[in-house]
Amino acid sequence: MAEQSSTKDEAKTPFTIITGFLGAGKTTLINYILTEQRDKRICVIENEFGEINIDEKLVSANMASKEDLIQMDNGCACCSIRGDLVRTLGGLVEKRQQFDAVMLETTGLADPAPIIATLKSNQWIDDNFAIDAVVCLASAKHVKAHLEEQKPDGAVNEAVQQVAFSDKILLNKVDLVTPDELTAIRKDIRKINHFAEVIECERSRVDLKKIIGINSFDIEKCIDLDPVLFKKTEGSEEPTSGKVHDLSMVSSCGISVEGFLDVPKFNIFMAELLQTRAADLYRSKGVLSFAGQGDQKFVFQGVHEQIDFGPAQTQWQKGERRVSKIVFIGRNLDRKFLTEKIESCLVPGATE
Numbered sequence: 001m002a003e004q005s006s007t008k009d010e011a012k013t014p015f016t017i018i019t020g021f022l023g024a025g026k027t028t029l030i031n032y033i034l035t036e037q038r039d040k041r042i043c044v045i046e047n048e049f050g051e052i053n054i055d056e057k058l059v060s061a062n063m064a065s066k067e068d069l070i071q072m073d074n075g076c077a078c079c080s081i082r083g084d085l086v087r088t089l090g091g092l093v094e095k096r097q098q099f100d101a102v103m104l105e106t107t108g109l110a111d112p113a114p115i116i117a118t119l120k121s122n123q124w125i126d127d128n129f130a131i132d133a134v135v136c137l138a139s140a141k142h143v144k145a146h147l148e149e150q151k152p153d154g155a156v157n158e159a160v161q162q163v164a165f166s167d168k169i170l171l172n173k174v175d176l177v178t179p180d181e182l183t184a185i186r187k188d189i190r191k192i193n194h195f196a197e198v199i200e201c202e203r204s205r206v207d208l209k210k211i212i213g214i215n216s217f218d219i220e221k222c223i224d225l226d227p228v229l230f231k232k233t234e235g236s237e238e239p240t241s242g243k244v245h246d247l248s249m250v251s252s253c254g255i256s257v258e259g260f261l262d263v264p265k266f267n268i269f270m271a272e273l274l275q276t277r278a279a280d281l282y283r284s285k286g287v288l289s290f291a292g293q294g295d296q297k298f299v300f301q302g303v304h305e306q307i308d309f310g311p312a313q314t315q316w317q318k319g320e321r322r323v324s325k326i327v328f329i330g331r332n333l334d335r336k337f338l339t340e341k342i343e344s345c346l347v348p349g350a351t352e
């Protein structure tokens with residue numbers, strides 16, 4: 001851990017870590033925060049697991065200034081790119097006074113523990129930023145399955161870590177479960193974390209006073225949970241804890257196709273895919289160009305079998321290449337099969 005910081009927490013820029021499994025509602029929360037209040041200038045750091053960053057397009061439409069959104073794409077902030085996180089925050093130190101708060105949206109597969117350890121063990125970061133809270137989004141529909149998922153020996157279950165290390169848990173997507181299911185999920189969550197307040201919500205809509213500016217992060221609680229949180233292995237500058245983050249089971253498959261997709265063909269392809277592979281497909285998302293829809297962009301969002309599909313907030317611009325981008329995240333993904341299937345949905349020779 002860094003030496004006790006000489007700077008008082010009030011003088012530091014509040015930093016919120018938004019965690020939660022793939023598709024739980026993190027980006028929805030960020031967008032809600034950005035649209036619900038305009039009095040605070042918030043810098044958002046997005047770390048996405050997918051090979052192609054779709055969220056950037058979904059969030060940037062709500063930013064007052066594009067410079068307030070920083071992307072960290074080439075890996076997961078909890079393991080391969082912890083150095084990038086330190087550099088990103090280091091780069092923000094000079095201009096941090098411009099912001100009222102910084103929010104990090106972690107990837108849905110991130111273990112928050114090493115992120116906390118990295119931030120708290122860097123003196124410069126700790127002198128300038130104070131972790132305000134770790135907020136976890138948990139999907140009422142899928143969190144149970146994710147918490148119960150068996151991992152290889154020694155590997156962390158990311159969903160369990162996310163719930164365990166949080167100060168506030170937003171039990172989202174309550175519209176998709178029954179009251180009895182909700183009660184059972186609350187009990188499951190309580191077994192893992194009996195400190196954090198659990199707030200039920202839909203579309204991540206929550207009283208912002210309950211999650212921003214609450215100063216509820218407690219490093220002692222984190223150390224109780226993981227006594228080797230700040231352990232460094234030989235040759236490593238950063239804390240590595242004792243746990244293994246095994247991402248070998250999950251892959252991301254990003255596919256870009258140029259042209260105009262046929263609406264019915266694409267719908268049939270997705271419906272068949274989700275029918276047969278819903279359990280393995282943690283997440284799918286895309287920004288799409290369809291034939292016969294003018295300049296309207298479309299957004300596709302899938303979480304296991306759950307699909308949201310509709311017009312995007314932005315339009316295709318004049319002269320912009322009509323490139324549809326789709327990302328699948330899951331187990332045993334066959335890139336060749338998925339690419340061929342999507343290419344076969346293009347309308348040959350279409351120009352609009």
Ligand SMILES: Nc1nc2c(ncn2[C@@H]2O[C@H](COP(=O)(O)OP(=O)(O)OP(=O)(O)O)[C@@H](O)[C@H]2O)c(=O)[nH]1
Nearest residue numbers: 022023024025026027028108173202203204301308
């Ligand atoms: N039915 C329902 N859908 C929701 C709710 N909240 C979010 N969604 C939808 O769930 C999907 C995933 O939401 P995101 O906010 O992108 O989830 P995320 O956690 O950022 O996902 P990743 O960045 O992939 O980890 C989107 O289609 C949302 O519109 C909710 O309360 N109910």
